[in-house]
Amino acid sequence: MSxxxxxxxVLPAGFSWPSGVxxxxxxxxxxxxxxxxxxxxxxxxxxxxxMSHQAYGPRTALPRLLRLLDRQGIRATFFIPGFSAERWPxxxxxxxxxxxxIAHHGYLHEGSRGADPATEERRLLRGFEALxxxxxxxxxxxxxxxxxxxxxxxxxxxxxxIRYDSGLMxxxxxxxLAVSPEPGAATIVELPAHWALDDWEAYNxxxxxxxxxxxxxxxxxxxxxxxxxxxxxxxxxxxMLTNHPFVSGRASRAAALEGLIEHARAIDGLWIATxxxxxxxxxxxxxxxxxxxxxVLPEG
Ligand SMILES: [Zn+2]
Numbered sequence: 001m002s003x004x005x006x007x008x009x010v011l012p013a014g015f016s017w018p019s020g021v022x023x024x025x026x027x028x029x030x031x032x033x034x035x036x037x038x039x040x041x042x043x044x045x046x047x048x049x050x051m052s053h054q055a056y057g058p059r060t061a062l063p064r065l066l067r068l069l070d071r072q073g074i075r076a077t078f079f080i081p082g083f084s085a086e087r088w089p090x091x092x093x094x095x096x097x098x099x100x101x102i103a104h105h106g107y108l109h110e111g112s113r114g115a116d117p118a119t120e121e122r123r124l125l126r127g128f129e130a131l132x133x134x135x136x137x138x139x140x141x142x143x144x145x146x147x148x149x150x151x152x153x154x155x156x157x158x159x160x161x162i163r164y165d166s167g168l169m170x171x172x173x174x175x176x177l178a179v180s181p182e183p184g185a186a187t188i189v190e191l192p193a194h195w196a197l198d199d200w201e202a203y204n205x206x207x208x209x210x211x212x213x214x215x216x217x218x219x220x221x222x223x224x225x226x227x228x229x230x231x232x233x234x235x236x237x238x239x240m241l242t243n244h245p246f247v248s249g250r251a252s253r254a255a256a257l258e259g260l261i262e263h264a265r266a267i268d269g270l271w272i273a274t275x276x277x278x279x280x281x282x283x284x285x286x287x288x289x290x291x292x293x294x295x296v297l298p299e300g
Pocket of ligand 1: 030032036105109145146
């Protein structure tokens with residue numbers, strides 16, 4: 001293919017999937033539990049009703065989801081805040097023991113807005129310590145709480161052995177992310193995600209805290225996700241679905257999710273894998289590094 005016909009390929013330059021693979025899908029679960037609200041709303045620590053809503057994830061939904069994944073014979077990636085690991089150690093160990101990947105999701109699910117690099121690094125290390133203490137796991141993957149990423153964070157992640165991030169929104173395919181624009185800067189793998197493939201907005205409602213009170217029908221939500229999966233396959237893309245046990249582990253939502261997984265398993269050439277498996281494949285590719293830089297605002 002000559003260079004001026006590169007646009008004819010649906011895949012970015014240098015990108016390929018393993019032999020026989022057309023596209024890939026990751027089913028991921030963020031075990032936010034209580035921590036998903038406590039950083040932004042510390043007052044809810046004293047509100048039993050709100051805490052019980054979040055506890056549904058590890059207490060009730062997680063065993064259901066682990067049974068579902070076992071029935072379907074797929075491995076998922078669980079992004080776990082350190083605080084959730086310390087509060088629900090048996091649940092986190094059950095994820096590990098079922099063979100799923102455990103990845104980093106902050107300590108108290110801290111958003112990065114306004115945090116300086118030293119603060120971001122301190123939270124990252126505290127998350128590592130909790131996952132190590134509870135599950136003996138040293139994750140290679142990171143997902144920023146609320147998908148909030150500062151320009152400084154990728155370099156901090158790389159310095160502490162994180163090999164992939166999942167949460168930037170500028171691509172349909174994994175790519176190599178340079179941690180700074182400097183020549184020769186370290187790189188990690190980016191596994192892009194998107195709000196439309198997240199269950200939080202579709203389903204979640206807690207009065208005064210999150211959601212509009214319009215709660216999506218599982219049939220409609222999963223139909224929307226299925227449209228995106230079916231459209232990404234011919235594009236050779238990565239379908240990155242982000243669910244939360246306390247949200248999507250409710251009975252009818254889990255049943256609808258299982259239907260989507262069955263649909264995905266029936267797609268010829270679709271690789272259903274953990275984020276780590278995808279990232280390790282992408283590390284073998286000779287991809288140009290993408291360096292993000294903030295736009296310079298005009299004066300005046
Ligand atoms: Zn989260």
